[in-house]
Amino acid sequence: IILLLKPAEPLVSSVLQNPAVVMKGQGESVNLNCNHSNTNFNMIQWYKQPPGKTDMTLLGYTRLTSNVVEDQFKSLYNVTGNGQSHSSFVILKLRQPEDSAVYFCAASDAQCCMKPSAQTKTFSVRK
Numbered sequence: 001i002i003l004l005l006k007p008a009e010p011l012v013s014s015v016l017q018n019p020a021v022v023m024k025g026q027g028e029s030v031n032l033n034c035n036h037s038n039t040n041f042n043m044i045q046w047y048k049q050p051p052g053k054t055d056m057t058l059l060g061y062t063r064l065t066s067n068v069v070e071d072q073f074k075s076l077y078n079v080t081g082n083g084q085s086h087s088s089f090v091i092l093k094l095r096q097p098e099d100s101a102v103y104f105c106a107a108s109d110a111q112c113c114m115k116p117s118a119q120t121k122t123f124s125v126r127k
Contacts (some may be wrong), residue, residue, distance in 0.1 A: 014038050015107045030091040034105030037085070043110035044087035046079060049102040056104065062087040063110050083110065 015036045022030050034044050043063040047056040060069035060079040067079045067087075076095075081087035091099055 015105065017105050024094055026094050026096045028094050030094060030099075032089040032091075032103055032105070033086065034081075034089070034107070035086045036107040038107060039084075040109050041083065041107040043083040043108050044081065045106045045108070046077075046087070046089045047104040047106065049104065051100060051102075060089070083107070 015034065015038075017032065017034045019032070022032070024030055032046075034046075036044070043061055045061040046059045048059055049056045058070060059073050059077055060067070061083070062068070062079050062081045063083045065082060067081065069077050069079055076092060078090040078092060079087060080090075087105065089103070089105070
């Protein structure tokens with residue numbers, strides 16, 4: 001299995017991903033690392049792009065002290081770290097050919113979102 005990783009351009013971004021290329025066999029695990037130095041960023045996301053495709057799938061992310069793997073991938077991957085500087089992404093057990101892909105990490109300034117507490121509308125009457 002060959003995993004290609006998209007390293008960030010150092011002049012464009014302060015996000016660095018390593019290793020750049022991983023060659024491992026079926027059943028082995030893989031550890032990918034992502035680091036950034038932007039003090040305004042507090043989240044690192046991990047994406048997968050299958051060969052020949054342009055779309056990417058969010059696999060998981062780390063935000064501050066929360067490490068999240070998307071529900072459908074919890075048995076396949078693990079995410080650790082803190083979004084403020086680093087994150088590690090682990091493929092627990094390589095599958096062929098499903099795990100052959102390009103993996104991306106991205107750092108951002110995540111905003112917390114809260115669902116409205118009630119479905120209410122406020123009406124005003126104009127005179």
